[in-house]
Amino acid sequence: MTELLNVKAARRLSPLAAALLSVSLIGCTHEHFAKVDPNFDLINPAERHPILVSQKPSTLSVGVAKGSSGLSPKARADLLGFAQRFRAGDAGDSKLVVAAPSGSGNEIAAMHAVQEIRSLLIDNGFAESSVTVEAYNADSEAQPPVRVSYMRYVAEGPECGHWPTNLAWEPNNLPMPNLGCANQRNLAAMVQNPGDLLGPRAMTGRSNERRDVVWDKYQKGERTASQKNEDSRVSTQGGGS
Secondary structure, eight states: HHHHHHHHHHHTTTTHHHHHHHHHHHHHHHHHSSSOOOGGGGOOHHHHHOEEEEEEEEEEEEEEOTOOSOOOHHHHHHHHHHHHHHHHHHSSSSOOOEEEEEEEETHHHHHHHHHHHHHHHHHHOOGGGGGEEEEOOOOOOSOOEEEEEEEEEEEEEEOOOOOOSSSSTTTOOOOOOOTTHHHHHHHHHHSGGGGGSSSSSOOOOOOOOHHHHHHHHHHHHHSSOOOOTTSSSSOOOOOOO
8 A cells, every 4th residue: 555655656756756766665675585695606516515536545565475586476466456446547647656665574575576566567558757666664574565556536525415494485596505415426426537526637648650750751841641552542533334
């Protein structure tokens, strides 16, 4: 009833006064809506429920007996399996650290084992710069092992089940707080290499053989296209019987 009287009174006012009265009425109407908390306005589930990625050491202990001259067949198999897991989870910025015991009774045998471990890794495609050899003090142990380790990425998903609001009443049209949490948690559990969540992997080195040949021809002013024989050329002439 009050609003109807205000409208009738506005008809008798000047256009400017009527416009000001309308603005005041609209402002009063907006006061009935709840204010939106800017800290809660996170629509992207990756921002509201982030995945924490950290690094933890992964270590393989290779037993070395005193007087031995290398690795046992089981030790070689364990090392290759460990190296494959490292390669699957590596983001291109990690190194394999081979730690040999120092001052122990099997120190000489451990050095032979370290040489074989390093050669075995390089023969299976690891660059020499990605394998680091260091020593650790093992005076208190009789036959300490050779330790091969690397830092692996671990993904920790968010904790879900947060239901503080009434899903049947949301005047601000905001997503529910738990929206997307399960997807983020499942992604953290399923990702093979959590380092991929931090950024793209480093690129491998380029192949120089063909590039050097083409660049050398370019400097000499020769044709850089590869030569083709008659069998590899596509015939553009139509044949008839």
